Amino acid sequence: MLSCNIKGVTNGFPLRIEAEKVVEKQVDFNADFLKNMFPKIEWKALVAAAKSMGYTDLPDQAESSMIDSEEFLKKFHHALLQLHLEEGALICPETGRRFPVNKGIPNMLLHEDEV
Amino acid sequence: MKLKQLESLLGGLQQFPNPKMELEQYPTGPHIASRMLYTAENSFGDVSGKVVADFGCGCGTLGLAAALLDAEHVIGLDIDSQSLEIASLNAEDLELDIDLVQCDIRNLGWRGQTVNTVVMNPPFGTRKKGADMDFLFVALKIASQAVYSLHKTTTRDHVKRIASRDFSASSAEVLCELRFDVPQLYKFHKKREVDIAVDLWRFVPQRNH
Numbered sequence: 382m383l384s385c386n387i388k389g390v391t392n393g394f395p396l397r398i399e400a401e402k403v404v405e406k407q408v409d410f411n412a413d414f415l416k417n418m419f420p421k422i423e424w425k426a427l428v429a430a431a432k433s434m435g436y437t438d439l440p441d442q443a444e445s446s447m448i449d450s451e452e453f454l455k456k457f458h459h460a461l462l463q464l465h466l467e468e469g470a471l472i473c474p475e476t477g478r479r480f481p482v483n484k485g486i487p488n489m490l491l492h493e494d495e496v
Numbered sequence: 497m498k499l500k501q502l503e504s505l506l507g508g509l510q511q512f513p514n515p516k517m518e519l520e521q522y523p524t525g526p527h528i529a530s531r532m533l534y535t536a537e538n539s540f541g542d543v544s545g546k547v548v549a550d551f552g553c554g555c556g557t558l559g560l561a562a563a564l565l566d567a568e569h570v571i572g573l574d575i576d577s578q579s580l581e582i583a584s585l586n587a588e589d590l591e592l593d594i595d596l597v598q599c600d601i602r603n604l605g606w607r608g609q610t611v612n613t614v615v616m617n618p619p620f621g622t623r624k625k626g627a628d629m630d631f632l633f634v635a636l637k638i639a640s641q642a643v644y645s646l647h648k649t650t651t652r653d654h655v656k657r658i659a660s661r662d663f664s665a666s667s668a669e670v671l672c673e674l675r676f677d678v679p680q681l682y683k684f685h686k687k688r689e690v691d692i693a694v695d696l697w698r699f700v701p702q703r704n705h
Contacts, residue, residue, distance in 0.1 A: 394607045406593065414545060414568045421610050462569070486580055489599035496603060 393473055395426035396480070398433035402468035404485070410458050416448045418461065431460040502564055503530035509586045511555050512579065519576060520619035520627070524557045524646075528674055532644055532696055533561040533615065535671060540698065542642045543567050546612035549638065551601055551631055556583030556594065558615045563592040570594040571611070573601065601634050614639040617646045629658055636663045636701045643701065649673055649693035664702040670695045 428439045438456050440447075447453045471480040471487055478495075481488050506526035515521040537543035544566040550559030553572030560583075563570045572594050574580050580596050587594045618631035628647055635643040636659070643665075647655050652670065659668040676694040 393605050408593065411545070411568060418547075418610065421608055423608065484581075484584065486577075486584070486596045486598055488577070489597060489604070490575070491600065491603050 393475060395423070395429065395474065396471040397474060398430055398466060399470040399472060399479070400434045400466055401470075402466075403434045404465045404467045405459075406463050406465050408458070408462040410455065412451070412454055415454050415457055415461070419443075419445065419448050419457070422461070427460055431464060434464045434466060436460055436464055497564060499530055499534050502534065502561060503527060505564060505590065506530055506557055506561055509555060509557060509560065509589070510582050512582070514578075516576065518623050520623050521554060521576070521579065523555065524617040525676070526557070528617075528646070528676065528694075528696075529557045529561050531674075532646075533558065533565055535696070536562075536613065536615065536642070536644050536698075537565045539671075540642065542613040542644070546641070547571070547610055548613045548615060549573065549611045551614055551616040551635055552618050553583055553596070554579045554617075556586045556596075558617060559583070559594050560586060560590060560592055562613075562615060563587075563594055564590070567613075571597065573597045573599055573604070575600050602630050604634060604638075606638050609640045611638050612641040614643045614645075616644070620648050629655075632659060632699070633663055636665055636699060639701050641700070643697075643699040645697050645699065646674075646676070646694050647697060649695050652695055655695075655697065659697075659699055665699045666702055667698075667700040669698050671698050672696050 424443050428441055431439050436459065439460050465485060466482050467485050469482050471482060472478070503526045506529050511523040512521050533543060543562050545568050547569045548559065548562040548567040550556070550562065550570065550572045553559050553574045556572050559570045559572040572583050575598065577598055580598055583594070583596055614635040616631060616635060619627040621628040632643070632645060635645065656668050659665040674694050674696055676692045
């Protein structure tokens with residue numbers, strides 16, 4: 382959900398992911414939560430992000446009828462909550478500016494001239 | 497989880513070893529943090545099963561309190577990497593999962609309505625003027641459901657006016673007044689401990705924003 386907010390950038394979302402180290406976490410599956418989140422997620426961005434982290438099982442397109450399928454929800458769950466970028470970078474799609482990620486924490490601080 | 501248990505767990509967290517004055521860093525004590533989140537959950541249902549963001553999370557107290565009260569997903573944001581490291585350790589100690597982001601809240605680019613609730617103990621604006629309202633502005637933009645925040649009681653009218661008129665909050669309510677002890681953290685503090693009267697606010701963002 383993070384986007385690039387450098388002065389002048391009109392389309393700083395989605396940030397591309399440069400994955401150096403990806404960790405898979407164990408998160409309890411909560412179907413209601415997932416069904417609730419589904420309409421709030423920009424699906425294409427999620428698919429691209431998941432692919433960058435090595436997960437290619439998400440369907441390229443998704444529509445709300447799919448949330449009735451547990452199989453689909455499990456994949457959604459995995460991509461949304463269990464894939465974790467530990468080391469790498471987030472990259473502004475417009476300027477190429479790299480926001481490094483270390484120990485799972487992205488550094489989104491802007492330089493003075495970017496504000 | 498009982499309030500006392502929550503308070504006790506939060507009391508065991510590590511805090512700032514060398515608080516940075518210019519960022520107004522001081523811990524949100526377990527007494528206030530536990531009550532804040534307990535109220536948010538028990539009176540308003542704003543925590544359990546929700547996505548909660550802690551703005552200016554520092555060592556993670558509020559965010560972790562939310563996780564302990566079964567928030568589905570917690571995100572902590574802070575400008576200071578040292579604090580975030582401590583927050584990370586605290587999360588590990590409690591075996592909780594929390595996503596952390598280092599950023600300046602004023603430059604945060606956030607897309608979508610995925611955050612339900614924002615909890616925060618923002619800087620009061622004594623070092624950087626207006627910091628408290630900067631935080632509130634962003635919180636009301638990002639939260640879809642509610643914002644819980646602490647502001648000095650002396651600023652009550654100002655906060656109400658700005659939140660309602662300028663930030664289009666659909667509601668701005670003081671839930672209670674608390675006394676915040678700010679222990680003598682900084683050398684320029686003359687007294688050993690200072691009691692500040694602080695309001696716990698609940699704001700509801702503009703509908704369909």
